[in-house]
Amino acid sequence: MRLNRWSYRADYAVLPLLASAVGLVSLWHASPWQIEAWLASALAGIAGWTLLEYGLHRWLLHRVQPFRRLHEAHHAHPSELIGTPAWLSAPLFAATWLALAQEMPRSAAGGAAVGLMLGYLAYSLLHDAVHHLRASPGSWLAGAKRRHALHHRPGASSNFGVTTGVWDRVFRTAAEPGRPSDDDRHSESMTRR
Ligand SMILES: [Zn+2]
Ligand SMILES: [Zn+2]
Known part of the structure:
Protein backbone atom coordinates (compact mmCIF):
# COMPACT_ATOMS: atom_id res chain seq x y z
CA MET A 1 0.00 0.00 0.00
CA ARG A 2 1.35 3.49 -0.91
CA LEU A 3 1.59 5.55 2.29
CA ASN A 4 2.65 9.03 3.30
CA ARG A 5 5.73 9.70 5.44
CA TRP A 6 3.73 9.57 8.68
CA SER A 7 1.68 6.45 8.10
CA TYR A 8 4.73 4.62 6.63
CA ARG A 9 6.50 5.08 9.98
CA ALA A 10 3.50 5.10 12.38
CA ASP A 11 4.42 1.51 13.36
CA TYR A 12 7.52 2.84 15.11
CA ALA A 13 5.28 4.60 17.68
CA VAL A 14 2.13 2.43 17.68
CA LEU A 15 3.79 -0.99 18.08
CA PRO A 16 6.04 -0.07 21.05
CA LEU A 17 2.92 1.36 22.76
CA LEU A 18 0.92 -1.78 22.04
CA ALA A 19 3.82 -4.06 23.09
CA SER A 20 4.19 -2.09 26.37
CA ALA A 21 0.46 -2.40 27.06
CA VAL A 22 0.50 -6.15 26.35
CA GLY A 23 3.66 -6.52 28.47
CA LEU A 24 2.05 -4.65 31.37
CA VAL A 25 -1.21 -6.63 31.26
CA SER A 26 0.53 -10.00 30.91
CA LEU A 27 3.09 -9.33 33.67
CA TRP A 28 0.69 -7.73 36.17
CA HIS A 29 1.19 -9.47 39.56
CA ALA A 30 3.29 -12.17 37.84
CA SER A 31 5.22 -14.63 39.97
CA PRO A 32 8.97 -15.21 39.33
CA TRP A 33 8.31 -18.35 37.28
CA GLN A 34 5.66 -16.51 35.23
CA ILE A 35 8.25 -13.80 34.48
CA GLU A 36 10.68 -16.53 33.34
CA ALA A 37 7.97 -18.06 31.13
CA TRP A 38 7.25 -14.58 29.73
CA LEU A 39 10.91 -13.98 28.86
CA ALA A 40 11.33 -17.43 27.28
CA SER A 41 8.16 -16.88 25.21
CA ALA A 42 9.35 -13.41 24.14
CA LEU A 43 12.62 -14.92 22.84
CA ALA A 44 10.63 -17.68 21.08
CA GLY A 45 8.37 -14.95 19.62
CA ILE A 46 11.36 -13.03 18.21
CA ALA A 47 12.85 -16.22 16.71
CA GLY A 48 9.38 -17.25 15.46
CA TRP A 49 8.98 -13.88 13.77
CA THR A 50 12.11 -14.43 11.62
CA LEU A 51 10.59 -17.66 10.25
CA LEU A 52 7.17 -16.01 9.81
CA GLU A 53 8.83 -13.09 7.99
CA TYR A 54 10.51 -15.52 5.58
CA GLY A 55 7.32 -17.55 5.03
CA LEU A 56 5.00 -14.57 4.61
CA HIS A 57 7.41 -12.90 2.19
CA ARG A 58 8.23 -15.97 0.11
CA TRP A 59 4.78 -17.53 -0.14
CA LEU A 60 2.13 -14.91 0.68
CA LEU A 61 3.67 -11.74 -0.81
CA HIS A 62 5.21 -13.45 -3.84
CA ARG A 63 2.44 -15.91 -4.72
CA VAL A 64 -1.00 -15.04 -3.33
CA GLN A 65 -3.17 -12.26 -4.81
CA PRO A 66 -3.90 -9.46 -3.92
CA PHE A 67 -0.77 -9.44 -1.68
CA ARG A 68 1.41 -10.29 -4.66
CA ARG A 69 0.20 -7.29 -6.68
CA LEU A 70 0.74 -4.95 -3.71
CA HIS A 71 4.23 -6.37 -3.12
CA GLU A 72 5.12 -6.12 -6.82
CA ALA A 73 4.56 -2.35 -6.52
CA HIS A 74 7.30 -2.31 -3.83
CA HIS A 75 9.61 -4.35 -6.09
CA ALA A 76 8.99 -1.96 -9.00
CA HIS A 77 9.46 1.19 -6.87
CA PRO A 78 11.76 0.14 -3.98
CA SER A 79 12.41 3.62 -2.63
CA GLU A 80 8.73 4.69 -2.54
CA LEU A 81 6.87 4.50 0.79
CA ILE A 82 4.95 1.27 0.15
CA GLY A 83 4.24 -0.90 3.18
CA THR A 84 1.74 -2.19 5.73
CA PRO A 85 -0.01 0.61 7.63
CA ALA A 86 -0.14 0.56 11.46
CA TRP A 87 -3.96 0.51 11.37
CA LEU A 88 -3.62 -2.97 9.87
CA SER A 89 -0.54 -4.35 11.66
CA ALA A 90 -1.52 -3.24 15.21
CA PRO A 91 -5.01 -4.88 15.20
CA LEU A 92 -3.47 -8.03 13.66
CA PHE A 93 -0.94 -8.26 16.51
CA ALA A 94 -3.65 -7.51 19.10
CA ALA A 95 -5.80 -10.30 17.59
CA THR A 96 -2.79 -12.66 17.60
CA TRP A 97 -2.24 -11.92 21.30
CA LEU A 98 -5.92 -12.58 22.12
CA ALA A 99 -5.85 -15.84 20.12
CA LEU A 100 -2.64 -16.98 21.90
CA ALA A 101 -4.19 -16.09 25.27
CA GLN A 102 -7.01 -18.58 24.52
CA GLU A 103 -4.46 -21.38 24.11
CA MET A 104 -1.68 -20.52 26.59
CA PRO A 105 -1.16 -19.13 30.09
CA ARG A 106 -1.40 -15.33 30.26
CA SER A 107 2.35 -14.79 30.78
CA ALA A 108 3.44 -17.07 27.89
CA ALA A 109 0.86 -15.56 25.49
CA GLY A 110 1.89 -12.00 26.42
CA GLY A 111 5.59 -12.76 26.03
CA ALA A 112 5.10 -14.47 22.65
CA ALA A 113 2.95 -11.57 21.35
CA VAL A 114 5.53 -8.98 22.49
CA GLY A 115 8.33 -11.06 20.88
CA LEU A 116 6.45 -11.20 17.58
CA MET A 117 5.86 -7.43 17.69
CA LEU A 118 9.54 -6.71 18.44
CA GLY A 119 10.56 -8.96 15.55
CA TYR A 120 8.16 -7.19 13.19
CA LEU A 121 9.38 -3.80 14.41
CA ALA A 122 13.00 -4.81 13.75
CA TYR A 123 11.97 -5.99 10.27
CA SER A 124 10.12 -2.71 9.50
CA LEU A 125 13.01 -0.55 10.71
CA LEU A 126 15.61 -2.59 8.84
CA HIS A 127 13.61 -2.73 5.59
CA ASP A 128 13.12 1.04 5.82
CA ALA A 129 16.87 1.55 6.49
CA VAL A 130 17.89 -0.84 3.69
CA HIS A 131 15.95 1.23 1.14
CA HIS A 132 16.30 4.74 2.53
CA LEU A 133 19.58 5.08 4.46
CA ARG A 134 23.12 5.36 3.17
CA ALA A 135 25.49 2.77 4.65
CA SER A 136 29.23 3.15 5.09
ZN1 LIG B 1 9.79 -9.53 -2.30
ZN1 LIG C 1 12.47 -4.25 -0.33
Whole structure:
Protein backbone atom coordinates (compact mmCIF):
# COMPACT_ATOMS: atom_id res chain seq x y z
CA MET A 1 0.00 0.00 0.00
CA ARG A 2 1.35 3.49 -0.91
CA LEU A 3 1.59 5.55 2.29
CA ASN A 4 2.65 9.03 3.30
CA ARG A 5 5.73 9.70 5.44
CA TRP A 6 3.73 9.57 8.68
CA SER A 7 1.68 6.45 8.10
CA TYR A 8 4.73 4.62 6.63
CA ARG A 9 6.50 5.08 9.98
CA ALA A 10 3.50 5.10 12.38
CA ASP A 11 4.42 1.51 13.36
CA TYR A 12 7.52 2.84 15.11
CA ALA A 13 5.28 4.60 17.68
CA VAL A 14 2.13 2.43 17.68
CA LEU A 15 3.79 -0.99 18.08
CA PRO A 16 6.04 -0.07 21.05
CA LEU A 17 2.92 1.36 22.76
CA LEU A 18 0.92 -1.78 22.04
CA ALA A 19 3.82 -4.06 23.09
CA SER A 20 4.19 -2.09 26.37
CA ALA A 21 0.46 -2.40 27.06
CA VAL A 22 0.50 -6.15 26.35
CA GLY A 23 3.66 -6.52 28.47
CA LEU A 24 2.05 -4.65 31.37
CA VAL A 25 -1.21 -6.63 31.26
CA SER A 26 0.53 -10.00 30.91
CA LEU A 27 3.09 -9.33 33.67
CA TRP A 28 0.69 -7.73 36.17
CA HIS A 29 1.19 -9.47 39.56
CA ALA A 30 3.29 -12.17 37.84
CA SER A 31 5.22 -14.63 39.97
CA PRO A 32 8.97 -15.21 39.33
CA TRP A 33 8.31 -18.35 37.28
CA GLN A 34 5.66 -16.51 35.23
CA ILE A 35 8.25 -13.80 34.48
CA GLU A 36 10.68 -16.53 33.34
CA ALA A 37 7.97 -18.06 31.13
CA TRP A 38 7.25 -14.58 29.73
CA LEU A 39 10.91 -13.98 28.86
CA ALA A 40 11.33 -17.43 27.28
CA SER A 41 8.16 -16.88 25.21
CA ALA A 42 9.35 -13.41 24.14
CA LEU A 43 12.62 -14.92 22.84
CA ALA A 44 10.63 -17.68 21.08
CA GLY A 45 8.37 -14.95 19.62
CA ILE A 46 11.36 -13.03 18.21
CA ALA A 47 12.85 -16.22 16.71
CA GLY A 48 9.38 -17.25 15.46
CA TRP A 49 8.98 -13.88 13.77
CA THR A 50 12.11 -14.43 11.62
CA LEU A 51 10.59 -17.66 10.25
CA LEU A 52 7.17 -16.01 9.81
CA GLU A 53 8.83 -13.09 7.99
CA TYR A 54 10.51 -15.52 5.58
CA GLY A 55 7.32 -17.55 5.03
CA LEU A 56 5.00 -14.57 4.61
CA HIS A 57 7.41 -12.90 2.19
CA ARG A 58 8.23 -15.97 0.11
CA TRP A 59 4.78 -17.53 -0.14
CA LEU A 60 2.13 -14.91 0.68
CA LEU A 61 3.67 -11.74 -0.81
CA HIS A 62 5.21 -13.45 -3.84
CA ARG A 63 2.44 -15.91 -4.72
CA VAL A 64 -1.00 -15.04 -3.33
CA GLN A 65 -3.17 -12.26 -4.81
CA PRO A 66 -3.90 -9.46 -3.92
CA PHE A 67 -0.77 -9.44 -1.68
CA ARG A 68 1.41 -10.29 -4.66
CA ARG A 69 0.20 -7.29 -6.68
CA LEU A 70 0.74 -4.95 -3.71
CA HIS A 71 4.23 -6.37 -3.12
CA GLU A 72 5.12 -6.12 -6.82
CA ALA A 73 4.56 -2.35 -6.52
CA HIS A 74 7.30 -2.31 -3.83
CA HIS A 75 9.61 -4.35 -6.09
CA ALA A 76 8.99 -1.96 -9.00
CA HIS A 77 9.46 1.19 -6.87
CA PRO A 78 11.76 0.14 -3.98
CA SER A 79 12.41 3.62 -2.63
CA GLU A 80 8.73 4.69 -2.54
CA LEU A 81 6.87 4.50 0.79
CA ILE A 82 4.95 1.27 0.15
CA GLY A 83 4.24 -0.90 3.18
CA THR A 84 1.74 -2.19 5.73
CA PRO A 85 -0.01 0.61 7.63
CA ALA A 86 -0.14 0.56 11.46
CA TRP A 87 -3.96 0.51 11.37
CA LEU A 88 -3.62 -2.97 9.87
CA SER A 89 -0.54 -4.35 11.66
CA ALA A 90 -1.52 -3.24 15.21
CA PRO A 91 -5.01 -4.88 15.20
CA LEU A 92 -3.47 -8.03 13.66
CA PHE A 93 -0.94 -8.26 16.51
CA ALA A 94 -3.65 -7.51 19.10
CA ALA A 95 -5.80 -10.30 17.59
CA THR A 96 -2.79 -12.66 17.60
CA TRP A 97 -2.24 -11.92 21.30
CA LEU A 98 -5.92 -12.58 22.12
CA ALA A 99 -5.85 -15.84 20.12
CA LEU A 100 -2.64 -16.98 21.90
CA ALA A 101 -4.19 -16.09 25.27
CA GLN A 102 -7.01 -18.58 24.52
CA GLU A 103 -4.46 -21.38 24.11
CA MET A 104 -1.68 -20.52 26.59
CA PRO A 105 -1.16 -19.13 30.09
CA ARG A 106 -1.40 -15.33 30.26
CA SER A 107 2.35 -14.79 30.78
CA ALA A 108 3.44 -17.07 27.89
CA ALA A 109 0.86 -15.56 25.49
CA GLY A 110 1.89 -12.00 26.42
CA GLY A 111 5.59 -12.76 26.03
CA ALA A 112 5.10 -14.47 22.65
CA ALA A 113 2.95 -11.57 21.35
CA VAL A 114 5.53 -8.98 22.49
CA GLY A 115 8.33 -11.06 20.88
CA LEU A 116 6.45 -11.20 17.58
CA MET A 117 5.86 -7.43 17.69
CA LEU A 118 9.54 -6.71 18.44
CA GLY A 119 10.56 -8.96 15.55
CA TYR A 120 8.16 -7.19 13.19
CA LEU A 121 9.38 -3.80 14.41
CA ALA A 122 13.00 -4.81 13.75
CA TYR A 123 11.97 -5.99 10.27
CA SER A 124 10.12 -2.71 9.50
CA LEU A 125 13.01 -0.55 10.71
CA LEU A 126 15.61 -2.59 8.84
CA HIS A 127 13.61 -2.73 5.59
CA ASP A 128 13.12 1.04 5.82
CA ALA A 129 16.87 1.55 6.49
CA VAL A 130 17.89 -0.84 3.69
CA HIS A 131 15.95 1.23 1.14
CA HIS A 132 16.30 4.74 2.53
CA LEU A 133 19.58 5.08 4.46
CA ARG A 134 23.12 5.36 3.17
CA ALA A 135 25.49 2.77 4.65
CA SER A 136 29.23 3.15 5.09
CA PRO A 137 31.17 0.58 3.04
CA GLY A 138 31.88 -2.63 4.95
CA SER A 139 29.24 -1.91 7.62
CA TRP A 140 26.61 -4.42 8.73
CA LEU A 141 23.90 -2.27 7.08
CA ALA A 142 25.86 -2.28 3.81
CA GLY A 143 25.77 -6.11 3.93
CA ALA A 144 22.02 -6.11 4.61
CA LYS A 145 21.48 -3.66 1.72
CA ARG A 146 23.50 -5.85 -0.66
CA ARG A 147 21.59 -8.98 0.40
CA HIS A 148 18.19 -7.30 -0.07
CA ALA A 149 19.25 -5.70 -3.39
CA LEU A 150 19.76 -9.24 -4.74
CA HIS A 151 16.16 -10.03 -3.74
CA HIS A 152 15.02 -7.00 -5.78
CA ARG A 153 16.70 -8.15 -9.04
CA PRO A 154 14.01 -8.77 -11.68
CA GLY A 155 12.97 -12.44 -11.65
CA ALA A 156 15.07 -13.28 -8.57
CA SER A 157 13.80 -15.96 -6.20
CA SER A 158 16.23 -15.51 -3.34
CA ASN A 159 17.05 -13.64 -0.11
CA PHE A 160 13.50 -13.45 1.26
CA GLY A 161 14.74 -12.83 4.82
CA VAL A 162 15.37 -9.20 5.74
CA THR A 163 16.25 -9.39 9.46
CA THR A 164 18.30 -12.57 8.97
CA GLY A 165 19.63 -14.71 6.14
CA VAL A 166 19.35 -17.90 8.24
CA TRP A 167 16.07 -19.19 6.73
CA ASP A 168 17.33 -18.49 3.19
CA ARG A 169 20.25 -20.80 3.95
CA VAL A 170 17.92 -23.43 5.52
CA PHE A 171 15.51 -23.36 2.53
CA ARG A 172 18.32 -22.94 -0.04
CA THR A 173 17.24 -19.54 -1.35
CA ALA A 174 20.37 -17.65 -0.22
CA ALA A 175 22.14 -15.73 -3.00
CA GLU A 176 25.36 -13.74 -2.94
CA PRO A 177 26.84 -11.44 -5.61
CA GLY A 178 27.81 -13.70 -8.53
CA ARG A 179 26.32 -16.77 -6.83
CA PRO A 180 22.56 -17.22 -7.44
CA SER A 181 20.44 -19.41 -5.15
CA ASP A 182 19.23 -22.92 -6.17
CA ASP A 183 15.76 -21.39 -6.73
CA ASP A 184 17.21 -18.68 -9.02
CA ARG A 185 18.93 -21.35 -11.14
CA HIS A 186 15.68 -23.36 -11.26
CA SER A 187 13.56 -20.39 -12.41
CA GLU A 188 16.25 -19.43 -14.99
CA SER A 189 16.21 -22.94 -16.47
CA MET A 190 12.37 -22.89 -16.52
CA THR A 191 12.32 -19.58 -18.47
CA ARG A 192 14.90 -20.92 -20.96
CA ARG A 193 12.71 -23.96 -21.72
ZN1 LIG B 1 9.79 -9.53 -2.30
ZN1 LIG C 1 12.47 -4.25 -0.33
